[in-house]
Amino acid sequence: MTAVTPGGDGAVHRLVLLRHAKAERAGAVDDVLRPLKLDGRxxxxRVGAALRDGGLVPDRVxxxxxxxTRQTWELLAAHLGDAEPEVTISDALYAADVDDVxxxxxxTDARVRTLLVIGHEPTMASAASFLADPASDGGALAQVRVGVPTATYSVLESTAAWAEWGAQVAQLTYVGRPPA
Incomplete structure (x- = not known):
């Protein structure tokens, strides 16, 4: 178990860190404008369906x-059912490091129970590794320490309030990638 002091009402907060789906190769357009490949679409x-089926529908994105990343969100959101999370598109996440995340x-408002962050490597895996308590799932921890492929998401859970999230505050419970 994570050694944290419960924040707020002691409810579990879940963070889902998602690397965007497979994009076109760099070169033809500026990196920020690279669209998803057909496979990435x-x-x-499939990520959207997996999040829905796993009970990981976000309250905020x-x-x-x-x-x-925006295309990844739009395509996965279509599989979340009637959910209408608050969505923030952030320039800061494009070249973010762990501190930025x-x-x-x-x-994030304390009432948000599931937060989805859609970004890039190596930041998504590095953030998961930084936040993960050493007692987290060993296989998941090993994966985020070496990086994650496209369309891979990491799930972290903690009773700490969002404002208190920092090093080793959460249990890394799962790293997943929907089947092809």
Whole structure:
């Protein structure tokens, strides 16, 4: 178990860190404008279904302003049912580091129980590794320490209020990638 002091009402807060789906190769357009490949579009839909089926429908979404992350969100959102989370598109997430991600999630309202962050590597895996308590799932922890492929999401849980999230505050419970 994570050694944290419960924040607020002691409810569990879940953070889902998602690397965008497969994008076109760099070169033809500016990196920020790279769209998803056809395979990436399919991946994004499968991620949405997996989040829905796993009970990970977000209350709030923080999404990088890059085209591939916005497309990932739009395509996965179509599979979440009637959910209408608050969505923030952030330029800060495009070139973010772990501190930037922490700064953004710490501004999240305490009533938000599931927060989805859609960004880029190596930041999504690094953030998961930084936040994960050493007693987290060993396989998941090993995966985020080496990085994650496209359309992979990490799930972290803690009773700490969002404003208190920092190093080793959460249990990394799962790293997943929907089947092809």
């Amino acid at each position: 399919r991946q994004a839909g 923080l999404c990088s302003s890059a085209l591939r 922490l700064g953004l999630l710490r501004t």
